[in-house]
Amino acid sequence: DGGARPVEMAIAPVPWGAGVIFGAFLRDISERRRSDEVRARLLEKVLTAQEEERCRIARDLHDGIGQSLTTLLVGLSAMGQAPDLDAARGWAEELGRVASGAMDDVRRISRGLRPSVLDDLGLVAALERCARDFERAHRVAVEFRAGGAGSCRLPRAVETTLYRIVQEAMTNVGKHARAGAVRVEVAWAAACVVATVEDDGVGFDREAVSGAGGSGSGLGLSGMEERAGLLGGSIAIESRPGGGTVVRARIPFEDRGHGEGDCDSARGAGPEDAGRGPA
Numbered sequence: 001d002g003g004a005r006p007v008e009m010a011i012a013p014v015p016w017g018a019g020v021i022f023g024a025f026l027r028d029i030s031e032r033r034r035s036d037e038v039r040a041r042l043l044e045k046v047l048t049a050q051e052e053e054r055c056r057i058a059r060d061l062h063d064g065i066g067q068s069l070t071t072l073l074v075g076l077s078a079m080g081q082a083p084d085l086d087a088a089r090g091w092a093e094e095l096g097r098v099a100s101g102a103m104d105d106v107r108r109i110s111r112g113l114r115p116s117v118l119d120d121l122g123l124v125a126a127l128e129r130c131a132r133d134f135e136r137a138h139r140v141a142v143e144f145r146a147g148g149a150g151s152c153r154l155p156r157a158v159e160t161t162l163y164r165i166v167q168e169a170m171t172n173v174g175k176h177a178r179a180g181a182v183r184v185e186v187a188w189a190a191a192c193v194v195a196t197v198e199d200d201g202v203g204f205d206r207e208a209v210s211g212a213g214g215s216g217s218g219l220g221l222s223g224m225e226e227r228a229g230l231l232g233g234s235i236a237i238e239s240r241p242g243g244g245t246v247v248r249a250r251i252p253f254e255d256r257g258h259g260e261g262d263c264d265s266a267r268g269a270g271p272e273d274a275g276r277g278p279a
């Protein structure tokens with residue numbers, strides 16, 4: 001059609017009668033080029049998101065823990081000059097509260113940084129904890145369900161990606177939805193895992209949010225899409241003003257390298273549950 005196309009060329013000797021000729025093979029690689037470009041764009045966005053996360057952590061450290069440590073220092077100095085033991089005890093009590101607040105901060109920050117609960121307990125337990133934390137923090141009932149072959153371990157990247165996506169979806173529910181009830185569900189079959197976060201809150205107009213060119217909205221929704229996209233998965237969002245929101249993440253995975261038939265045999269009491277019997 002007169003347009004230019006990227007091609008890959010291979011030249012190989014081909015026996016021809018008593019001699020040899022050289023054959024050239026051309027392959028159209030525009031499709032591969034395009035997916036390389038998409039990948040590069042996604043990676044760049046992920047790096048930007050990482051940079052923003054660092055800024056957030058720096059802020060948390062400075063404003064939260066930094067403040068607590070300053071308060072502790074000032075308090076300790078006052079305690080050293082307390083006129084009597086009772087006054088000193090009063091200070092000790094007060095400073096104990098500050099220290100335990102700082103410990104909560106550290107726990108919160110480190111949990112956000114590295115979901116070690118994933119390594120320890122796996123995706124289902126980690127998500128359930130996420131749901132319970134949300135319930136406590138926002139005083140909203142969260143229904144949690146895990147279905148399908150829920151006892152086999154997924155590839156690490158799939159677990160982390162789903163965990164982060166659900167975390168962001170829940171953060172959005174807490175920040176924007178004003179929901180009365182939330183449902184979190186994770187279910188997987190042999191080659192695909194689906195996580196759903198549903199709320200009955202105020203909902204939003206997806207077009208208006210993405211149409212804003214990102215200026216008004218955060219990186220949350222696009223970050224979810226990028227995370228899923230990097231693993232060949234996708235995010236579907238159903239929402240309309242007044243009608244609540246459903247965020248569904250679908251990630252494909254290969255269960256090769258996870259023990260033969262792991263996912264299928266996990267449908268009953270999986271290998272990891274063998275000693276404990278069905279849950």
Ligand SMILES: Nc1ncnc2c1ncn2[C@@H]1O[C@H](COP(=O)(O)OP(=O)(O)O)[C@@H](O)[C@H]1O
Binds near residue numbers: 209
């Ligand atoms: N569960 C939800 N309920 C209502 N509105 C939502 C929900 N999730 C996202 N939104 C809307 O979509 C916008 C974009 O979300 P996001 O990309 O995560 O950015 P941020 O949370 O930083 O504002 C939000 O500002 C909000 O208006």
Ligand SMILES: [Mg+2]
Binds near residue numbers: 171218219220
């Ligand atoms: Mg958000």
